[in-house]
Amino acid sequence: MKHDLTSGALAELLGRTANAVHQAGDIIREHDRLPRRIRHKASPKDLVTETDVAVEAFLREHLGRLVPEAGFLGEEGSSGLGLAGLAWVVDPVDGTTNFAHGVPFVATSVALCQDGVPLLGVVNLPLLGEIFTAGLGLGARRNGEGIRVSDTATLLEALVATGFPYRIEEHQDAILRQLALAMPATQGVRRAGAAALDLAFVACGRYDGFFEFALNPWDTAAGVLLIQEAGGQVGRMTGHGPYRLGDPDILATNGRLEPALKALLTRADAPASEA
Template structure:
C-alpha cells in the first residue's frame, strides 16, 4: 500500500470509531448551523482533529485542507491532504446510518491516494494512482451500462443553491424519462464510490466542494469511471458541478442535459 494511503486509512478508521460511538450516543451530539441548510457537529470537529493529528504525526510538513478547520499551510505546500470528516452530516444528525469519512492526498495538483470509509458498514474504499480501486481489499470496477436505459442514477438536490432548482429539476425530468430510477442518499462521496463499485450507474450534483470530490474522484477513475463538469470539461474541482459514471453513461448524461444548464453552471 502507498505509504500516504496507509496513513489515510489509519486516520479514517480512527475517525470512524469516534463517529460510531457518537452515533450510538445521540445525546452527545451538538449541532451548529454554518449557513442555511449547512450544519456542523462537535463530532465533525473532533473527527477532523483526530485525522489531522494522525497525519501530522507521519507528515508534519504537509499542508492540510479540512472542511471544518480550513487551510493549514505546511512547509510542503505541494502535498495537500483534503479532508471531509463526515460527508453526510445531515444524515448523521438525524441518525440515518449513511455517511462517511473522506480523505485524499494531492501532490502538485494531482490526487495520488484516496480513502472513503463508511464506518457503519465497515466498508473501506481505497485507491492509489495507477494501482486500481478496492473495497475492503477487493478490486472494484464501474458497471457496464451502455446507456441510460434501465440505469440507476445517484443525485442530490441543490439544497444550498436553490436558485438553480429550476434547471436541476428540468435536467432530472429529462434523465428520469430514460433511466431506470434515481437515488438521493445524502453523501456525495459515497455516491461516487458506489458508482466506482457498480452499485450506481451514474451520478450528478451541483455545487460540491473539493473535500466532497477529491477521494471519490480518484477511486472512480481507478475503477474505470470518468468525471466531468456540466460542459464535459475538467473544471469540476472549481465549479463543484459533477457528472460521473462509466464513459458511455457520462456521455449520455451530458447529451441528455445539453441546453438545460445556464452558462454559470457550465464554467
Template sequence: MNEWKEMLEDAKEWAKEAGKKQLERADGPMTVNSKSSAIDFVTELDVWTETFLTEKIQKHYPGHVMKTEESGNYDGESDYEWVIDPIDGTVNYARGLPFYCISMGVRYQGETVIGLVYAPKLGETFEAIKGGGAYLNGYRIHSSETSNLNKAVLGTGFPYDKGTSEDNNLPHINDVLPQIGGLRRMGSAALDLCQVACGRLDGYWEIKLNDWDIEAGILIIREAGGQISVTEEDKGLYVLVSNSSLYSTLKALINRP
C-alpha cells in the first residue's frame, strides 16, 4: 500500500499542476473541435493535459500501461495500468461552467486500487486507495443515508447519440422522475460519482459511458460505502451507483434489458 500512496501523491501533484494550466486558459481564446457529434467536444487543453500526464507517468513509472481518452492505449510490461480522462466535462469547461475535472484511476493486476478526481475550478480533490476509505480535501466521506425514494436526489446524463437512438435514457427518466425527490444533470460522470460518494447525491445512473469516465469515481464510491453496478453493453458501460439503502430499489426501477 505504501507504493499506492506514493503513486496517489504523484497523481495529485500532477493533476493540480495540470488543473492550474486549465484555469489559466479557461477564460482565454481556445481551440475547440467536435469528435463524434456536434456537442462531443475536445479542447486543446484536453490534449495538453493528457500529454502532460502521460509524459509524467512514463518518466516516473516507466513500463506502466496507460489507457487514455484522447490518444488511446500505451502498452507496457507492468501489472499497473493508469486510466486517464484529462477533462471529464469538456463541454462544461469549454462553456465556462465549473463542473469539470481530471480523473485518474490506477489498476493493479486488473483491479482498481487508486482513484483521484480533481476539480480545479471547484477546488475539490476526491481520492481513494483500496481499503483505505474515501476522502474529499483530506476529510473522510461517506455515501448518504437517505432511504425513502421520494426524498432522494439522483444524478444522470445523456449519451451523445441521444437524438438518433431510442436508447437515450429518456424512458428511464420517465420511470424514475415521478418517484424521486429531485434529478440533476451536471455533465461530468466522474464528478457525479463523487457527489454520490460524499452524500450530495443519493444515486446516479448513466448509459454508454467509457471506463475512463468512471474508473476513479467507482473506487471512491466503493470506499465511501456506496453500492455499484457496472454492466458492459454494446455501446458502452451502463453504470448504476447509490447509497446502500436505495440500491435494490433503483436497480429494479431502472430496468435495463
C-alpha cells in the first residue's frame, strides 16, 4: 500500500514514533537493574533476553496504533509483508550480547519504510541517554539538536568502526584482512557491538566511517536514514550502487572518505597476489 506523507505529517509521525521508542527505553533501563534471563537462538553466540521480547512486544503494539496499515519486521518475530509495502522495521535491543554482560552500548532501532526505503528512523541509546531521529527530507537530530557527519578527508585522520557478525566463521578471513589494512591506515578502528549505535555515531560525526558484513534490515534501516539526512553516504564494501536493506555488506561514511575507504576494503577482498 502506498503511503503519502506531507513533510508536516511526517514530522508529526516522527515525533510520535520517537516518543514510543523513548518509552520502550524505560523497559531496557528497568531490566538493566535486574538479573538477566538469557537463551540462545541459532547459535551459542546469538543471544536473546526477555528484554528483547518485551521491548518488541511494546513497540509492535504502540507503532501499530500509529500506522495500523503498516506491516512489522522485527528481529524477534515478524508479521505482514516484511519489506514490501509500508512496514515498521525494528530491532528492539541491538547489542543484546552487550546488554547480557552489562555493557551499556545498547540501541533500539525503529524505521518506517516504504518498499524498503526508510521514511523515518529513530535510534535510541537508553543506557547512554541519547536518542537520534531522522525523517526523509527533514534532517537528522540527536536529543533534538541537528547533527552532521564529519568533514574528515583522509584515512589517516579517520576514526572508523566495524562489527563482527554472529556467523563469524563465514567472514573471519575477510574481516582479519580488513583489520590488517585498516588499523595502520586510519587513526583507529572501533567495535562497539551494536550496528545501530555505530551508524548513529557516523551520522553525528563521532565516527568517520563504518563497515560490516551480514547485517539485517532491522540493524540498519534507521541508521541509514540518519546518515543520509546528516549529509553522509551509505553504499557497499563490494559491488556498486547504493546500499539496500538486506544487502550482504555495508559501507557508511561521511561521503568524503568513501572512495579511499572502499578502495582499502576492496584490497582486503583481492587475492593475495593482487593485494
